[in-house]
Amino acid sequence: MLGRYLKAQMTVLLFGGLVGPIFLIVYFALGPMAQPYINWMFWVGLLITAADVLIALWLTSAGTKSAATHQQLTQTGVLTLAHITGISDTSWFVNDQQMIKVNLHFDVPGQPGFDTQMTMASSPVRMQILNAHKLVALVDPATQKYEIDWNASALIAGVVPAQFTSDRDGRTYDLRGQAGPLMQIMQILRANGIPMDGTIDIRSNPVVREQVLDIVRRAGAAAPAAAAP
Numbered sequence: 001m002l003g004r005y006l007k008a009q010m011t012v013l014l015f016g017g018l019v020g021p022i023f024l025i026v027y028f029a030l031g032p033m034a035q036p037y038i039n040w041m042f043w044v045g046l047l048i049t050a051a052d053v054l055i056a057l058w059l060t061s062a063g064t065k066s067a068a069t070h071q072q073l074t075q076t077g078v079l080t081l082a083h084i085t086g087i088s089d090t091s092w093f094v095n096d097q098q099m100i101k102v103n104l105h106f107d108v109p110g111q112p113g114f115d116t117q118m119t120m121a122s123s124p125v126r127m128q129i130l131n132a133h134k135l136v137a138l139v140d141p142a143t144q145k146y147e148i149d150w151n152a153s154a155l156i157a158g159v160v161p162a163q164f165t166s167d168r169d170g171r172t173y174d175l176r177g178q179a180g181p182l183m184q185i186m187q188i189l190r191a192n193g194i195p196m197d198g199t200i201d202i203r204s205n206p207v208v209r210e211q212v213l214d215i216v217r218r219a220g221a222a223a224p225a226a227a228a229p
């Protein structure tokens with residue numbers, strides 16, 4: 001907790017919060033002779049410094065809650081697809097990127113679906129993912145809390161390649177943008193505690209390897225057939 005607070009405090013100071021402490025240092029450094037003329041500097045510096053501390057405490061609290069939610073979803077969340085039902089612009093910008101509102105509908109297996117809305121920055125890469133109208137997320141059906149997995153979402157959107165190499169037949173299959181097979185593979189990996197980040201090697205787990213390669217081969221065989229007409 002202390003480390004998280006210190007990190008948040010340093011962030012606040014770097015983004016303009018350092019003005020308050022500087023005013024206080026200058027006020028006390030100039031001594032009693034100058035203090036009556038710069039009394040404003042003391043009060044302004046005090047207010048800014050107090051605001052720095054409050055903002056850092058708020059960031060620490062928000063970060064702690066976010067970390068707790070992430071841990072809970074990682075342990076008990078259900079991996080599912082969120083369907084994008086609408087995207088609307090807003091009038092504010094953050095770091096020269098326009099903020100947008102994205103409407104989502106979650107279909108959780110065995111549970112009633114629900115709708116929600118989230119606000120995010122419209123970065124070029126993120127817009128490529130959103131244009132596929134599907135996002136991969138971990139969802140807690142009981143609380144309807146969720147967390148978007150942007151790496152997995154990039155796979156099913158076809159923004160990044162999803163290549164699988166089989167030692168058995170010496171072929172490399174590319175399932176880029178194939179949401180169905182990729183979701184099946186990700187669910188198998190999650191069920192076996194295998195993180196899907198970057199390059200994965202499942203040769204040491206024969207059961208998982210056969211399950212994954214079976215999906216990969218079926219998807220790879222279906223792709224040319226679908227493209228032929």
